[in-house]
Amino acid sequence: MDVNISKLPHNFLAHFKSFSDADPRRCLVIDHRGSVYAFNAQAKRAIPWLEINSDLTSFCEDPEEFAAYLIMSARTRAALPGAVHFTDPSGSTQWSCHCGLAELLDDGTPILILRLQLPELSNSSFTTLNNQIDALNAQLEESIRANEASARLAAIVSSSTDAIYSKDLQKVVTSWNKGAELMFGYTAEDMIGSSILSIVPIDKLSEEDNLLNRLRAGEVLVPVETVRKRKDGTVLSVSITSSTIENISSEVVGYSKIVRDISERTAFIEQQAFLMQELAHRSKNQLAVISAISRQTARNSSSIDDFQKTFEQRLIGLSVSVSLLVELGWSGVSLEHLIRMQTKAFITTPKQLRTRGPKITVGNVAAETIGLAIHELSTNSLKYGAWSSSSGYITLDWKMSAQPPFDLEIKWKERDGPPVTEPSQTGFGQVVIKNLMVQKLSADVNLTYPPEGVEWSVRLPEKHFGFTNKVAGNA
Structure with a gap:
């Protein structure tokens, strides 16, 4: 509270301080001429230019009315009805005051307590204020939405x-x-x-x-x-x-x-490209093999019917190997399964074929080539060898060498069939059984014709097979 202490009686000062500090309204003390003696903090905030000894009369809308108002209040020493209106120096704020209690100084000067009141807002002022409030609310809502969006985005980024x-x-x-x-x-x-x-x-x-x-x-x-x-x-x-x-x-x-x-997608695309290349490569190889079978069969056929029958049988042998590879996704074939599939059309009892060997998986090219060879050997055996006799049988064994290089050796032996003599001319069967094995698999092949039965053995490099350390067979 600002106050001219020297001029105010002590008891009045205490009284003014007690009620003005507790009063949320703006209070000030003036004499009957409008000179300011004291004011509380609320009044100072409302009227920033207010100082001790300020002359309120100069800001009054009707100075004469204000002077009469003050004199009447001082004489009656009581609060008067009505209000006096003021405008601050900037002209931007209008306010009014009501006279309150009055006292006399020691020299007889009357002093009065005024309470300031802000003017009532007009409809246009309310409209302006409401618009400002709406604008602030809109900004607040936009800020809240932006914060929520930022929080959602942060959660999405984080997760x-x-x-x-x-x-x-x-x-x-x-x-x-x-x-x-x-x-x-x-x-x-x-x-x-x-x-x-x-x-x-x-x-x-x-x-x-x-x-x-x-x-x-x-x-x-x-x-x-x-x-x-x-x-x-x-x-x-x-x-x-x-x-x-x-x-x-x-x-x-x-x-x-x-x-x-995108590693998985890239790997898939690369795999697709590889498979397409592999398909093209395999197709060319198959066509080349079929072409060779056709030429050799035609060269050794006595008639068109003979060519057709022999050619179809050889294509069936080739297709069996291919079917097995397709079923297993071109990832190799069990040697035992390959042998069973290639020979099942030629035998009527299990005793006609006696097999023994470890669980071996042969690669794609080896499966096709071995399959053709087994099919040719089976065809010849049914025509001229052990399987042409009811008592004849074939032993088919395979094993892996115990010392490096770890080659795979396959042996075919025919027994109890008619006596065997070596053919006078080389047919397609021998081309498949011997030459194709060498060309496709870099294998060592041996084909002999002892009287007791045909013997065929082949030794394959390790790259063409896999070993599972188990024994298969029916011997």
Whole structure:
């Protein structure tokens, strides 16, 4: 409270202080001429220019009325009805006051306590105020929505399995989400404040600069498929979406990146391309084999009917091997299963074929070639060898050598059939049984014709088979 203490009686000062400090209204003390003696803090806030000895008369709308009002209040020493109106020096604020208690100074000067009152707001003022309040509420709601959107975006970024990070113009990382940690192996603590180039392979550094230059030029970039490097040094295929980060002045201050791991998709595409190439390669090989079968069969056939029958049988032998490979996804075939499938059409009892050997898987090319050879041997045996006799049988054994190189040896022996003599001319059967094995598999082949039965043995390099350390067979 500001007050001219020297002029006010002590008891009046105490009285004014007690009620004015507790009164939320604006209170001040003046004499009968309008000179200010004291005022409380609320009055000072309402009238910033108010000072001790300020003359309120000069701001009164009707000074004569104000003077009469003060004199009447001083004489009656009581609060008067009505109000006196004022305008502050700037003319921007209008206010009024009501006279309250009155006292006399020691020299007989009457003093009065005034209570200030802000003017009632007009309808237009209320409208303006309401508009301002509505505008503030709209701004507040927009701010709340923006905060909620930011919170949702932060949650999405945090939980995304994609790597999402930002960097400044110097390529220094400024944010790094959980997805980036999982994808690249670097924690946020590792990366924030460090160069983003730690995840860029050396041969891709120029690519990073090129992307930034295109963004600076205002180009909207489509996702770019490239590679990035993990903390452990491994490289992964990724799709990168880039965008600029701007400040409120629309100046580019950094860049954001969304990186998606496309390793599986890339591997799938590469596998598809490989399979197409493999299919083309296998198709060419099959056509070449069929062409060779056709030529050799025609050369050794006595008639068209003989050619047709023999050619069909040989194609069936080839198709059996191919069918087995297709069933197993071209990943090799069990040697025992291959033998069973190639010979089942030629025998009527299990005793006619006695097999024994470890569980062996032969590769794709080996399966096709061995299948053709077994089919030719079976055909010849049914025509001229052991299977042409009711008592004849064949033993078919295979084993892997105990010492390097670990070759696979297969032996075919015919017994209890008619006496055997070596053919006078070389037919397609011998081409398949001997020459094709050498050409396709780099195998060592031995074909002999002892009187007791045909014997055929072949030794395959290790690259054409796999060993599972189990024994198969029916012997």
